[in-house]
Amino acid sequence: MRIYVAGHRGMVGGAILRQLQAKGDHQLITRTSAELDLTDQAAVQAFFAEEKPDQVILAAAKVGGIVANNSYPAQFIYENLMIECNVIHAAYLAGVQKLLQLGSSCIYPKMADQPMAEAALLTGPLEPTNEPYAIAKIAGIKLCESYNRQYGTDYRSVMPTNLYGPGDNFHPENSHVLPALIRRFHLAAQSGADEVVIWGSGKPRREFLHVDDMAAASLFVLGLDAEIYAANTESMLSHINVGSGSDISIRELAEMVAGITGFTGKITQDASKPDGTMRKLMDVSRLAQMGWHSSIALEDGIKGTYDWFLTLDTDELRQK
Numbered sequence: 001m002r003i004y005v006a007g008h009r010g011m012v013g014g015a016i017l018r019q020l021q022a023k024g025d026h027q028l029i030t031r032t033s034a035e036l037d038l039t040d041q042a043a044v045q046a047f048f049a050e051e052k053p054d055q056v057i058l059a060a061a062k063v064g065g066i067v068a069n070n071s072y073p074a075q076f077i078y079e080n081l082m083i084e085c086n087v088i089h090a091a092y093l094a095g096v097q098k099l100l101q102l103g104s105s106c107i108y109p110k111m112a113d114q115p116m117a118e119a120a121l122l123t124g125p126l127e128p129t130n131e132p133y134a135i136a137k138i139a140g141i142k143l144c145e146s147y148n149r150q151y152g153t154d155y156r157s158v159m160p161t162n163l164y165g166p167g168d169n170f171h172p173e174n175s176h177v178l179p180a181l182i183r184r185f186h187l188a189a190q191s192g193a194d195e196v197v198i199w200g201s202g203k204p205r206r207e208f209l210h211v212d213d214m215a216a217a218s219l220f221v222l223g224l225d226a227e228i229y230a231a232n233t234e235s236m237l238s239h240i241n242v243g244s245g246s247d248i249s250i251r252e253l254a255e256m257v258a259g260i261t262g263f264t265g266k267i268t269q270d271a272s273k274p275d276g277t278m279r280k281l282m283d284v285s286r287l288a289q290m291g292w293h294s295s296i297a298l299e300d301g302i303k304g305t306y307d308w309f310l311t312l313d314t315d316e317l318r319q320k
């Protein structure tokens with residue numbers, strides 16, 4: 001079995017690669033973005049024609065936190081649409097029968113009922129800070145469903161909640177909240193600062209899943225028997241939520257990270273920064289009924305991620 005993992009140097013792609021390597025019974029195909037720019041249609045088609053993978057895991061994307069999404073909307077919609085169109089179409093042309101692509105919980109309407117079930121897709125307006133990225137991710141689901149309906153492929157989609165873990169991006173502005181807070185609280189604890197500022201009101205709630213759980217869920221969904229997948233999904237509502245099933249406020253999260261990094265000063269809020277969606281909790285019952293549950297508790301996962309962060313030298317702080 002030859003499996004192409006697109007985005008293998010990223011946080012999720014890297015975790016998937018490690019789990020596939022540990023299983024050891026696959027031939028893994030990888031390319032960095034410098035070797036193969038997935039926004040380049042001709043290059044992607046040539047790569048697929050030459051490598052002819054049996055399966056594809058699409059974990060390559062333009063990814064970032066709330067401010068990155070708000071600052072670079074053109075890149076978020078263009079690059080993600082191009083990557084999805086090129087990879088999914090080239091996979092089809094090369095005869096790839098099975099593919100798994102990763103979306104995001106931001107596909108759901110800003111005011112979706114909580115927890116958000118798969119059926120909430122396309123039922124209302126999106127959160128404006130990440131609408132371009134969300135539109136691209138919705139297109140990814142619809143690409144898979146359309147190829148399945150017209151060409152009989154078996155292309156599946158998982159929708160991760162907010163992820164974190166080793167391999168995360170710790171950029172001070174462009175990263176997601178958890179790596180941003182780990183970095184900021186660590187630097188404050190080291191320097192003896194008496195205050196750390198977090199963005200927004202601290203009131204939004206987010207659900208976090210460790211990347212090793214996400215990688216395990218991805219391989220679980222990819223490996224599901226086609227009849228079981230079909231029995232638990234619908235042809236035009238085929239994506240599967242992946243989450244931990246519980247959420248926490250950003251303020252509570254900041255207090256947890258402060259405790260783990262040893263910061264004892266005060267935590268204040270910068271109201272000029274956006275809150276984004278007030279709550280994004282996944283309904284994970286579809287995945288649960290197929291037999292998968294997350295296993296890494298948030299505090300344990302953050303401690304492990306902080307230990308990994310401490311192994312990085314300053315130049316390696318992933319200033320993507």
Ligand SMILES: NC(=O)C1=CN([C@@H]2O[C@H](COP(=O)(O)OP(=O)(O)OC[C@H]3O[C@@H](n4cnc5c(N)ncnc54)[C@H](OP(=O)(O)O)[C@@H]3O)[C@@H](O)[C@H]2O)C=CC1
Nearest residue numbers: 007009010011012032033037038060061063102104162163
């Ligand atoms: N992180 C999170 O909280 C969440 C992530 N997701 C989704 O999970 C998936 C993986 O995200 P994550 O691992 O965090 O992202 P990362 O930013 O860590 O990794 C993304 C990878 O995509 C590759 N890539 C980006 N653009 C291109 C391109 N033009 N051509 C080829 N490769 C490219 C990069 O390759 P290289 O390193 O070689 O440049 C990079 O390693 C994405 O689909 C994302 O939308 C969903 C919900 C939450």
Ligand SMILES: C[C@H]1O[C@H](OP(=O)(O)OP(=O)(O)OC[C@H]2O[C@@H](n3cnc4c(=O)[nH]c(N)nc43)[C@H](O)[C@@H]2O)[C@@H](O)[C@@H](O)C1=O
Nearest residue numbers: 064065066104106130175176177180199200204274275276
């Ligand atoms: C995964 C997901 O990620 C993004 O959506 P988001 O959930 O809003 O992600 P976020 O992690 O950036 O913020 C979560 C909350 O945390 C608050 N917050 C506090 N302090 C910091 C801080 O220092 N950095 C960041 N980034 N946020 C902070 C911040 O104000 C917000 O209220 C989208 O890219 C979306 O497209 C997507 O898919």
